[in-house]
Amino acid sequence: MIEVNHSKIKETNRKKIIALLLKKNEITKLDISRILDISITTVSTNITELKSEGIVEDVRSLESTGGRKAIAIKLNENCRYSIGVALTPNHIKISLVNIKKKVIESMRVRHNSDGIENIINLLNENIDLLMKKYNLCSANLLGIGISLPGTVDFKEGIIKYSYLLGAKDFNLKEKFEYLDIPVYVDNEANLSAYYEFLNKRDILRNLLYVSITEGLGLGIIINGKIYRGDNNSSGELGHTKIAIDGKKCKCGARGCLEAYTSMNSLIDSYNEANSSNISDIDEFEERYNQNDKDAHDVLNDYLKTLSLGLSNLVMIFDPSSIVIGGDINNLLNDKIDMLKKEVYKDNLFTNENNCSISIASFKESYLLGAAMMPIEEFLEIK
Ligand SMILES: [Zn+2]
Structure with missing residues (x-):
């Protein structure tokens, strides 16, 4: 048992040192020892090991203020x-x-x-x-x-x-x-959701990510962990229903939110309104940017339906952060305030100041x- 605990402590120290090295460009063993409150002997043993594995390398001798020169070390960023x-x-x-x-x-x-x-x-x-x-x-x-x-x-x-x-x-x-x-x-x-959370984990523990692509998905982070559900099927936001006998969804059912809010449905609505035949979101974006009236009207209607789904999320989770991302990112830039107002317009319990609704940092998070x-x-x- 003692052996087990010992190797666990060893493993923890090693990971703490690697995590610190990832944050610092270069650092001395003494500073590692001070910052992590680990003995200098333990730090030295670990660094020797990490060097032999190619994870850590010496940088150069730092100017010393007297006495022995301190060797700075750094993480070899291409080691793994x-x-x-x-x-x-x-x-x-x-x-x-x-x-x-x-x-x-x-x-x-x-x-x-x-x-x-x-x-x-x-x-x-x-x-x-x-x-x-x-x-x-x-x-x-x-x-x-x-x-x-x-x-x-x-x-x-x-x-x-x-x-x-x-x-x-x-x-x-x-x-x-x-x-x-x-x-x-x-x-x-x-x-x-995981990627967006990693970028914000110093400031929040919970996050919802609404992914809008060919489908409509939801990633749920609770207490820093992905919530997957008891049967690995959580977050099927796209197949929650918003209409009885509504539009047919790709899953086979009718009235699914995804049938109204996937990128394909946005394109279909536009083609119907404009008697056009565009096939992808880039073309839609182009027309929207050229101030095509149908593109603007269709997007506004689309966002109203999307806001129903988001409003349902807010009612269920009361989250402090919802990130929306996917193929819709560029179109949302000047619509996010309108979307927020729609989401909260009939909410008697919280208001838009309680939750940040933002656009994902990357399309391909x-x-x-x-x-x-x-x-x-x-x-x-x-
Ligand atoms: Zn469906």
Whole structure:
């Protein structure tokens, strides 16, 4: 038992030192000892170990104020990497990130939407290329995080159901077993929420992320953790109902919020109003920016419906932060105040000052969230 506690303390000290090195550009052992309140002997032992693993390196001798020169050390930011992957209905997106969370390389490959097996074969080929290019192996690659639209069994790495990818009960994790590294599979809204939360974790504990893409998802962070539900199916905001016998949803049911608020539904509404035939959000944005009246009217109606969904969230969760992100980001820039007013207009319990409704910092937060999973797991003190 004593042995177990001893190795746990050792592990904790090591992680604390790495976490401090990630924050500082360079630092002396003495300062590490002072800041973390760990004995200088323990710091030295750890640093020797970290050096032998290539995680830490000497910088130079700092000017000393007398006596012996102090050697500064720093973290070798390319000592460990992580790969973030996002599977979307038309693309595979891959980002290689180093331990300092810097994006080293990003790739975007179009797939043929010809079944999950083929999509994963294409993904494997591209990951193998990336691993060769950067000499990645189980020693320097902390893991792969994979984001996708749909429900997943996070523990087992199984896609439970993703109609956008045409996958059901598909074991994704096992496709990467040959790499011998940790693999994390999660829903895109969860990972976006996670990424936004990591950037704000010093100031808040709870956050909701509404992901608006081909579908409508919700990521829920409670007390700093992703809330997944007892059956891994939380956050299916898109399939909450707002109308009886309403519009048909891609899931097969009628009246789902997603049928009115996905990006496809925005485009469909515009095509109907304008007798047009645009096919993607960029074209819609273009027309909106050219002050096309139909584009403005359709977006206003769209936001009113979206506000119903957001208002329901506010009523249920009473959150202090809702982040909205995805393909809608650019369109929301000058509409966020209007949206806030709509969300709170019939709320007798709280008001708009109680909750920040903001636009996500990136369109593809889910991809970076996926890449952060292995890094955070590596750094987490348990
Ligand atoms: Zn639905």
